[in-house]
Amino acid sequence: MITFSKRQLKIPKFARDVYLVTGGNSEFRRAFPEKRTEELCIEALQEAAKYVGMTATELKKYIHTCYYGHFADHFGDQLLGEAVIHDRLGLDPLGNIGVKTGGATGGSTIWEAAKAVASGYSDCTLAMGWERMDEVPTDEGNNYISCAADKDWETPLGHIYTGYYAVMAQKYWNVYGREEESFRRTLAEISVKNHGYAYHNPFAQAGMKITVEDVLKSPVVAYPLRALDACLMSVGASCVILADKETAYQMCKQPLLLYCAAGSHTLRVADRRDMEIPLLPNETEETYKDLDKEFPGGERYPGFTGFLAARMAAYYAYNWTGIKDPCEDLDLVELHDAFTISDVQTYEDIGIRPYGRGRTYVESGDCYHTNPKTGKPGKLPANLSGGLIGCMHAVGATGIMQVVDLMYQIHGRHAEIHGDPERWKRYGKQKPKDWEDLQVKGAKRGLAISHAGVGSHVTCTIVMQPDARLDK
Amino acid sequence: MSGYSVKVVEGKYNLSGEFHTIEPNQPILDEKGKLCGITNPRRIVHHHSLGGEAPFFQAITRGRLLATRCDNKNCKDGFGSIFLPYRIHCPDCLERNTEIDVTDLANKTARVYSFMVCERSGAFNTLEKPIRFVNVEFDGVATILMSYLLGKQEPKIGMKVRPIFRTKKPTYTITDLAFVPAETAEKDLPADFTFSK
Numbered sequence: 001m002i003t004f005s006k007r008q009l010k011i012p013k014f015a016r017d018v019y020l021v022t023g024g025n026s027e028f029r030r031a032f033p034e035k036r037t038e039e040l041c042i043e044a045l046q047e048a049a050k051y052v053g054m055t056a057t058e059l060k061k062y063i064h065t066c067y068y069g070h071f072a073d074h075f076g077d078q079l080l081g082e083a084v085i086h087d088r089l090g091l092d093p094l095g096n097i098g099v100k101t102g103g104a105t106g107g108s109t110i111w112e113a114a115k116a117v118a119s120g121y122s123d124c125t126l127a128m129g130w131e132r133m134d135e136v137p138t139d140e141g142n143n144y145i146s147c148a149a150d151k152d153w154e155t156p157l158g159h160i161y162t163g164y165y166a167v168m169a170q171k172y173w174n175v176y177g178r179e180e181e182s183f184r185r186t187l188a189e190i191s192v193k194n195h196g197y198a199y200h201n202p203f204a205q206a207g208m209k210i211t212v213e214d215v216l217k218s219p220v221v222a223y224p225l226r227a228l229d230a231c232l233m234s235v236g237a238s239c240v241i242l243a244d245k246e247t248a249y250q251m252c253k254q255p256l257l258l259y260c261a262a263g264s265h266t267l268r269v270a271d272r273r274d275m276e277i278p279l280l281p282n283e284t285e286e287t288y289k290d291l292d293k294e295f296p297g298g299e300r301y302p303g304f305t306g307f308l309a310a311r312m313a314a315y316y317a318y319n320w321t322g323i324k325d326p327c328e329d330l331d332l333v334e335l336h337d338a339f340t341i342s343d344v345q346t347y348e349d350i351g352i353r354p355y356g357r358g359r360t361y362v363e364s365g366d367c368y369h370t371n372p373k374t375g376k377p378g379k380l381p382a383n384l385s386g387g388l389i390g391c392m393h394a395v396g397a398t399g400i401m402q403v404v405d406l407m408y409q410i411h412g413r414h415a416e417i418h419g420d421p422e423r424w425k426r427y428g429k430q431k432p433k434d435w436e437d438l439q440v441k442g443a444k445r446g447l448a449i450s451h452a453g454v455g456s457h458v459t460c461t462i463v464m465q466p467d468a469r470l471d472k
Numbered sequence: 473m474s475g476y477s478v479k480v481v482e483g484k485y486n487l488s489g490e491f492h493t494i495e496p497n498q499p500i501l502d503e504k505g506k507l508c509g510i511t512n513p514r515r516i517v518h519h520h521s522l523g524g525e526a527p528f529f530q531a532i533t534r535g536r537l538l539a540t541r542c543d544n545k546n547c548k549d550g551f552g553s554i555f556l557p558y559r560i561h562c563p564d565c566l567e568r569n570t571e572i573d574v575t576d577l578a579n580k581t582a583r584v585y586s587f588m589v590c591e592r593s594g595a596f597n598t599l600e601k602p603i604r605f606v607n608v609e610f611d612g613v614a615t616i617l618m619s620y621l622l623g624k625q626e627p628k629i630g631m632k633v634r635p636i637f638r639t640k641k642p643t644y645t646i647t648d649l650a651f652v653p654a655e656t657a658e659k660d661l662p663a664d665f666t667f668s669k
């Protein structure tokens with residue numbers, strides 16, 4: 001049983017408030033043979049400038065330091081790729097640094113950029129992330145990703161990261177899912193939902209109208225997971241601009257408060273040791289009194305059924321921001337749906353549901369924009385962007401794309417951006433005739449989870465209207 | 473690629489032969505002949521230190537399974553914890569762990585905590601597909617070792633298993649260690665593998 005000290009469990013705080021001023025995305029695709037990475041990054045920065053009525057030149061004049069998220073140099077075949085992008089963005093002579101935390105790279109980049117503002121070092125920072133996953137065949141891409149596991153103890157086992165993750169899915173499937181067909185269908189429903197939301201998102205790579213049966217008939221990747229349960233491999237870029245209060249209000253009319261906390265756990269799942277469940281504000285010891293009786297095999301925490309890093313990121317973020325219950329205090333979330341089953345695991349890690357009960361978030365209809373069971377607004381809509389399954393997973397950009405999409409929602413400008421016919425046309429797509437406005441009415445607070453692989457790093461970013469803050 | 477050798481002589485790497493080859497690149501054109509990009513071929517051999525974990529990787533080629541244990545009595549969380557994967561230092565106190573032989577413990581108590589049958593692999597995979605990943609628990613060990621199951625039986629959670637070792641033609645990688653269902657007879661072991669010695 002391992003324990004954590006009080007100092008380690010200290011609730012974080014910024015020395016001064018940090019505001020989200022603007023953000024932007026490139027389009028996301030499986031491959032961009034006609035574009036260099038810098039073109040995508042410039043596209044994202046231009047989007048961010050336009051969103052607040054500036055030119056890129058005007059926006060750049062505010063930036064003081066730059067944070068670049070790029071998971072794998074291997075993919076772009078360029079060491080110090082961050083320096084190439086910084087150069088092409090014309091941001092000399094500003095200090096800049098690369099951030100790499102696997103799948104959580106986007107979130108971690110925001111974490112770094114936010115701390116620079118909070119400390120007073122910078123009044124305005126750029127967090128830009130991207131990934132170039134189209135320049136090697138898929139099996140070589142899988143090998144590169146597997147190199148983010150332990151090279152001596154894991155990578156030689158198949159050179160396939162999916163396998164290292166899938167053993168966790170299998171344990172969850174067995175213990176909390178009880179290997180029930182009904183649970184398998186619930187997982188498929190998540191894929192249907194996220195591909196369906198991506199259908200209305202012009203940035204998205206894999207918008208599709210599919211059925212539960214389509215998911216259940218897609219090829220097995222690693223039982224019980226199938227191809228349509230898995231996230232995409234993508235190319236694209238996203239960025240956000242952060243600032244202190246005074247600067248933020250000079251740059252735009254409606255900056256949003258931003259908080260970002262991070263957690264970690266062992267790189268190898270093999271090294272996970274037993275511990276007590278760290279409790280979130282909406283849980284007590286009573287919550288888990290009978291967990292192992294109800295779900296035999298679930299006595300080990302986190303075992304392979306939970307992600308300690310996600311739980312700790314939520315622990316820090318909720319206690320910091322004053323969130324007591326995510327379902328009551330948040331209006332929407334963007335979660336790291338690398339697989340449908342990891343999406344369910346995250347519902348539990350971040351307290352949307354207690355451990356063992358994640359599936360009910362989907363089955364109740366709470367996770368939808370419009371609850372299909374009641375026809376009323378979903379209680380806490382999830383992944384209206386389409387998430388990693390429907391929109392994209394250009395690793396270094398993913399955690400940033402999530403925050404950009406939350407920003408559109410909280411500003412009430414989601415339809416303006418996603419529904420713009422010119423944008424659909426520019427991306428070579430036809431805006432669907434049955435396009436739906438997925439704006440969450442009155443959205444004030446949102447959360448994004450950025451998650452690395454088997455849970456080595458997780459960040460929890462919360463953005464909100466300044467008048468909706470709960471911590472003062 | 474072959475034709476190279478790496479040795480350590482008096483504490484220094486001694487390299488000879490070819491460690492990379494140069495191949496001509498090719499243009500990438502679209503259907504109209506417009507230049508879109510270029511290929512960048514390369515073959516490179518890295519040489520990698522196993523450092524303090526080398527005893528583990530040598531032991532599995534000789535049919536023995538090594539773990540480590542924190543013997544620092546002042547280590548509140550780690551004292552007495554057995555680590556497999558072999559961990560050079562205790563993650564809590566960072567003192568050097570004591571190496572212990574857990575072969576007999578593994579033979580008697582190894583069981584499947586979780587598993588995954590994976591039809592796909594990445595480039596450079598050397599294992600036969602489908603790969604049957606198994607995560608193995610042992611009595612008294614604080615961690616859950618990742619490995620793979622050989623033999624015809626499908627893995628199950630709770631299944632009793634035994635370690636086997638690639639003692640003939642070893643690769644000196646983690647793939648020299650695998651597991652089989654506990655009741656497997658020696659004659660049914662895959663080529664190049666044996667039970668513990």
